[in-house]
Amino acid sequence: MTVPFILFFVFALTAIGGALLLILAREPIHSALSLILVMMSLAGLYLMLGAEFVAAVQIIVYAGAIMVLFVFVIMLLNAGVEERTDYSKMAKYAGIPLGILLLLDLAHWMAHSLIGRTPANGAGSANVMVSTRDLSVQLFQKYLFPFEATSILILIAILGALVLAKRDE
Amino acid sequence: MSVVPVSYYLVLSAVLFGLGVVAFVFKRNIITILMAIELMLNAVNLAFVAFARAWGQLDGLVFVFFVIVVAAAEAAVGLAIVIRIYQNRQSLNIERVNLLKF
Amino acid sequence: MPMLEHLWIILALPLAGAALNGLLGKNWSKTVVNSIGIGSVSLAFLSALEAIREFSLLPAGQLSFFKNYFNWMSAGSFKVDFALQMDHLTIVMLLVVTFVSLLVHIYSTGYMAHEEDYYRFFAYLNLFVFFMLTLVLAANIVLMFVGWEGVGLCSYLLIGFWFLKPSAINAGKKAFITTRIGDFGFTVGILLLFWTFSSVDFGTVFAKAANMPAESATQAGVLTWICLLLFAGAIGKSAQLPLYVWLPDAMEGPTPVSALIHAATMVTAGVYMVARMHVLFSRAPIAMFVVAAVGAITAFYAATIGLVQTDIKKVLAYSTVSQLGYMFLGCGVGAYAAGIFHLMTHAFFKGLLFLAAGSVIHAMSGEQDMRNMGGLRKQIPVTYWTMLIATLAIAGIPGFAGFFSKDEILDAAGSGPNAHITLWLLGLAGAGLTSFYMFRLIFLTFFGKPRYDEHKVHVHESPRTMTVPSMILALLSIVGGWFAAPHLLGKTDYFEAFLHPVFAAYGVPAGIEQGASLAGAAGEAGGISPSPAMELFHALTGPPVVLAIIGLLVAWWFYIRNPDAPKKLAERTHGLYKLLLDKYYVDEIYGALIIRPFLWISTNVLWHVVDERVIDGTVNGVATVAREVGGQVREIQSGNARSYATWVVIGAVGFTVLMLGVWGMVR
Numbered sequence: 033m034t035v036p037f038i039l040f041f042v043f044a045l046t047a048i049g050g051a052l053l054l055i056l057a058r059e060p061i062h063s064a065l066s067l068i069l070v071m072m073s074l075a076g077l078y079l080m081l082g083a084e085f086v087a088a089v090q091i092i093v094y095a096g097a098i099m100v101l102f103v104f105v106i107m108l109l110n111a112g113v114e115e116r117t118d119y120s121k122m123a124k125y126a127g128i129p130l131g132i133l134l135l136l137d138l139a140h141w142m143a144h145s146l147i148g149r150t151p152a153n154g155a156g157s158a159n160v161m162v163s164t165r166d167l168s169v170q171l172f173q174k175y176l177f178p179f180e181a182t183s184i185l186i187l188i189a190i191l192g193a194l195v196l197a198k199r200d201e
Numbered sequence: 202m203s204v205v206p207v208s209y210y211l212v213l214s215a216v217l218f219g220l221g222v223v224a225f226v227f228k229r230n231i232i233t234i235l236m237a238i239e240l241m242l243n244a245v246n247l248a249f250v251a252f253a254r255a256w257g258q259l260d261g262l263v264f265v266f267f268v269i270v271v272a273a274a275e276a277a278v279g280l281a282i283v284i285r286i287y288q289n290r291q292s293l294n295i296e297r298v299n300l301l302k303f
Numbered sequence: 304m305p306m307l308e309h310l311w312i313i314l315a316l317p318l319a320g321a322a323l324n325g326l327l328g329k330n331w332s333k334t335v336v337n338s339i340g341i342g343s344v345s346l347a348f349l350s351a352l353e354a355i356r357e358f359s360l361l362p363a364g365q366l367s368f369f370k371n372y373f374n375w376m377s378a379g380s381f382k383v384d385f386a387l388q389m390d391h392l393t394i395v396m397l398l399v400v401t402f403v404s405l406l407v408h409i410y411s412t413g414y415m416a417h418e419e420d421y422y423r424f425f426a427y428l429n430l431f432v433f434f435m436l437t438l439v440l441a442a443n444i445v446l447m448f449v450g451w452e453g454v455g456l457c458s459y460l461l462i463g464f465w466f467l468k469p470s471a472i473n474a475g476k477k478a479f480i481t482t483r484i485g486d487f488g489f490t491v492g493i494l495l496l497f498w499t500f501s502s503v504d505f506g507t508v509f510a511k512a513a514n515m516p517a518e519s520a521t522q523a524g525v526l527t528w529i530c531l532l533l534f535a536g537a538i539g540k541s542a543q544l545p546l547y548v549w550l551p552d553a554m555e556g557p558t559p560v561s562a563l564i565h566a567a568t569m570v571t572a573g574v575y576m577v578a579r580m581h582v583l584f585s586r587a588p589i590a591m592f593v594v595a596a597v598g599a600i601t602a603f604y605a606a607t608i609g610l611v612q613t614d615i616k617k618v619l620a621y622s623t624v625s626q627l628g629y630m631f632l633g634c635g636v637g638a639y640a641a642g643i644f645h646l647m648t649h650a651f652f653k654g655l656l657f658l659a660a661g662s663v664i665h666a667m668s669g670e671q672d673m674r675n676m677g678g679l680r681k682q683i684p685v686t687y688w689t690m691l692i693a694t695l696a697i698a699g700i701p702g703f704a705g706f707f708s709k710d711e712i713l714d715a716a717g718s719g720p721n722a723h724i725t726l727w728l729l730g731l732a733g734a735g736l737t738s739f740y741m742f743r744l745i746f747l748t749f750f751g752k753p754r755y756d757e758h759k760v761h762v763h764e765s766p767r768t769m770t771v772p773s774m775i776l777a778l779l780s781i782v783g784g785w786f787a788a789p790h791l792l793g794k795t796d797y798f799e800a801f802l803h804p805v806f807a808a809y810g811v812p813a814g815i816e817q818g819a820s821l822a823g824a825a826g827e828a829g830g831i832s833p834s835p836a837m838e839l840f841h842a843l844t845g846p847p848v849v850l851a852i853i854g855l856l857v858a859w860w861f862y863i864r865n866p867d868a869p870k871k872l873a874e875r876t877h878g879l880y881k882l883l884l885d886k887y888y889v890d891e892i893y894g895a896l897i898i899r900p901f902l903w904i905s906t907n908v909l910w911h912v913v914d915e916r917v918i919d920g921t922v923n924g925v926a927t928v929a930r931e932v933g934g935q936v937r938e939i940q941s942g943n944a945r946s947y948a949t950w951v952v953i954g955a956v957g958f959t960v961l962m963l964g965v966w967g968m969v970r
Contacts, residue, residue, distance in 0.1 A: 036204060036205050037205055040205045040209060040210075044209075044213045047213065047217060048213070048216060048217070048220070051216075051217055051220040051221070051224070051240060052220065054220075054224055054233075054236065054237070054240060055220065055223060055224045055227060055228070060230050060232050060233050060236075060293075063228075063230075063232075063233045063236055064232075064236060067236050067239060067240060070217070070240060070243065071243060074243055074246070074247055077210065077213075077247060077250075078247075078250050080205075081210070081250050081251060081253075081254045082254060083250050083253065083254070083262050083265075085262070086246075086250060086262050086265050086266070089266065089269060090246075090269065093269055093270075093273060094239075094243070094269055094272070094273075097273065098239065098272065098273050098276045099239075101276060101277065101280060102232065102235070102236060102239075102276070102280065105232060105280045105283060105284065106232055108284070109232075109283070109284065109287050109293060111230060111232055111293050114229045114230045114293065114294050115229075115292075115294055116229075117229065117294055117296045117297070118296075126949055126953070127223075127226030127227060127945070127948070127949040127952060128223055128226060128227060130222075130226075130949070130952050130953055130956050131219055131220075131222040131223035131225075131226055131227075131952060132219065132223065133956055134218075134219050134222055134952065134955060134956045134959060135215060135216055135218070135219020135220065135222070135223075136219070137956065137959055137960060137963065137964075138215035138218060138219065138959065138963075139212045139215040139216055139219070141215075141963040141964075142208060142211035142212050142214070142215045143208050143211070143212050144208075145208065145211065166259060167259060167262055167263065167266075170259045170260070170262075170263050171263055171266070174260075174263075175263050175267075178267060182267055182270050182271070185270070185271065185274055186270065186273070186274050188274075189273075189274035189275075189277050189278050190277070192277075192278045192281065193277045193278050193280075193281040194281075196278065196281035196282055196284070196285055197281040197284050197285070222952055222955075225948055225952075226945060226948050226949055226952060229945075234948075295944045295945060296943055296944075296945065298944060299941070299942035299943050299944075300942060301940075301942050302940050302941055302942025302943075
């Protein structure tokens with residue numbers, strides 16, 4: 033039992049616990065908070081994988097902005113416990129087993145994949161600490177077009193959100 | 202000193218994704234469903250980062266970057282729609298939003 | 304040889320006349336319709352004459368002229384050309400058809416003068432002539448069948464000419480359907496012919512058949528079957544037993560139609576067909592016997608029915624059936640020339656009988672029942688004399704046309720190579736009955752005291768357009784038989800000599816003697832060749848003549864001398880009389896045995912079950928299934944997002960399993 037393993041399991045179990053809480057929580061606000069927990073642990077995992085910039089972005093943008101937006105909306109709409117309606121027989125009987133099946137299927141293949149044997153950190157791993165500089169070089173050279181397209185996408189999203197949420201005069 | 206194989210991260214990613222699917226199907230609150238989608242996206246991000254590490258390439262990280270951006274845009278617009286729905290149907294139960302039928 | 308090269312002109316002329324009158328004649332005056340109708344047929348007649356003249360200029364060895372105009376259809380080895388031919392037999396038929404048609408056309412201008420649909424009548428009549436000429440000129444059996452079916456169609460159209468009359472429409476349908484039954488046999492016969500000879504062309508078939516030996520008299524070979532099937536068509540078209548039932552009903556049509564189609568031309572198509580296919584028939588003794596037997600029995604049978612009929616046209620109808628039987632009898636015993644000879648003379652005197660009957664009906668303003676006539680001979684003399692001449696001809700009184708032709712047939716039946724005593728007796732008895740009922744018709748119509756109200760009915764002679772054709776036919780009824788005059792003196796008659804090349808063309812089959820040559824056969828068999836005077840004496844006192852005279856005398860006794868005798872006899876033999884009067888109840892028997900079951904099957908099985916349940920059911924069923932399935936499938940669109948989500952997950956799972964497990968994309 034070495035430190036990487038222990039760290040990994042701590043973060044992993046936290047993430048899984050957070051996901052389970054998301055499913056099991058009755059109030060949406062509890063679900064939102066557990067999702068934040070998941071994101072935090074994922075950020076820890078990113079750090080373990082040597083992607084510091086992504087970890088930072090995850091916390092700042094994802095947990096810090098998007099989840100805050102969710103929480104705001106929940107508070108705005110005063111979302112509480114939902115009534116128990118059960119109109120979809122399909123979802124009730126087939127949905128969950130299928131989800132579990134998907135989970136197991138993916139996990140199995142991921143576990144047995146060839147690439148999975150590569151060590152992620154420590155000796156033998158591609159010991160490259162990714163610097164932000166390298167990342168931005170990639171971003172602005174190879175992936176310039178998607179970058180610009182994404183900025184337009186954000187613009188459209190802003191406009192869309194504005195138009196949609198506007199109060200009718 | 203033993204190391205954590207990449208497959209561990211991938212399995213975790215798969216588990217989180219599966220849990221996200223279960224939440225997506227199971228939960229009735231629209232906002233919770235949107236959060237389940239975010240969970241799925243996060244799981245995928247983890248897989249990307251793990252692969253980037255495994256192959257020693259940066260492209261995975263760039264992809265994660267874009268996924269986060271798109272998730273942000275989608276969450277913004279999605280929540281705006283949710284507000285609208287709430288204003289129209291007075292309910293956040295997804296089964297009440299059932300007008301698009303035969 | 305322009306006309307001979309372009310034989311199709313003879314066909315095109317009446318077709319053009321039919322098209323012009325039919326499509327455009329509605330608004331034309333009677334004069335224009337007449338000119339086109341009569342003009343086209345007379346031009347066809349003149350063209351036929353010209354073609355015959357050119358034919359006669361052909362080198363002596365050439366017996367037939369053949370011209371293929373274009374290939375109509377070919378599918379693999381099945382080739383049918385639009386090909387016409389001309390030989391001596393064609394010449395006889397051509398002349399008869401065009402000339403008698405011409406006379407009937409002229410007659411119709413008078414008879415149908417008050418008719419509303421004048422143009423339609425002439426259009427149909429011209430169309431009929433076109434099809435009949437196609438039948439006669441055809442050089443292969445399929446083209447002949449085109450003409451065969453076409454004349455059937457025109458017969459239907461003309462019988463039901465007054466289509467607002469239910470009885471006329473029913474008669475037309477009956478004619479078409481009954482002949483259709485025969486035509487089915489004809490079609491199968493054509494198929495069998497093609498299958499056997501790989502060709503439908505007369506020349507090719509006959510050449511091949513000429514090399515085949517005659518089939519046995521006990522075992523039916525393929526030739527016999529072909530002949531029997533083709534003859535089935537003839538039974539329908541020429542109204543023999545058992546398919547004759549349509550001809551008496553066909554009298555619903557206008558009288559010129561009865562004269563042309565149901566006496567002179569269409570009904571003789573069957574006889575022509577048998578004569579044309581003589582090469583096959585001569586090699587199929589069973590078929591020949593069937594032809595002769597059917598002919599003889601029909602001749603006698605129809606004559607018995609004609610004895611007691613009261614409608615003047617019905618008597619003539621049954622008489623036609625009977626005389627057609629004689630023609631088949633002649634062909635069936637191998638005397639093809641005699642059969643065709645009778646066809647020609649019959650066209651003359653039967654056509655005349657119908658035209659004259661039409662005159663009588665016209666004179667009596669529509670009355671057709673002979674019981675309401677009487678004493679007309681002084682009032683419509685021309686009609687009387689022409690009808691009398693025709694009656695003398697049909698009865699077989701020496702000197703007139705019918706005597707020569709009927710005599711030849713009975714001679715062949717009695718003492719030719721294929722003679723059969725029963726057939727001869729039937730034919731003889733029929734001849735006697737024929738004489739009787741025809742003279743009965745004359746006496747009832749023209750003699751005695753008028754049995755109609757002379758104040759109500761104004762009897763008037765027919766216009767010249769009607770009497771002149773009758774007189775021409777009367778002349779032909781006298782001289783038409785004189786072709787055979789040398790036969791009386793024991794020599795071969797001209798007519799038979801004229802047709803001999805046709806019937807001897809493909810040689811005598813092994814094992815069968817051809818009965819075409821009658822000349823002196825009886826005399827030579829006796830050893831000593833008798834003198835011409837003896838032959839003449841024999842001819843004039845032979846059984847047919849004797850019976851004819853007896854028939855005349857009996858009719859005279861019954862209807863002139865003792866007018867009450869018929870009624871008394873009818874009362875005494877009430878059962879038999881009723882049987883004959885009601886035509887042996889054949890129509891009723893057919894109705895019960897055949898028509899009712901068919902109607903039942905059609906209604907209950909074919910309609911209710913097959914059409915409604917199976918066909919409609921399948922079509923509607925497909926639609927119902929589509930609707931039901933659609934109804935079920937559309938319920939996926941429930942509007943419920945969770946179920947949509949579940950479907951997405953199902954798809955994702957499936958695809959993932961496929962990708963990872965089956966296709967092994969992750970190793």
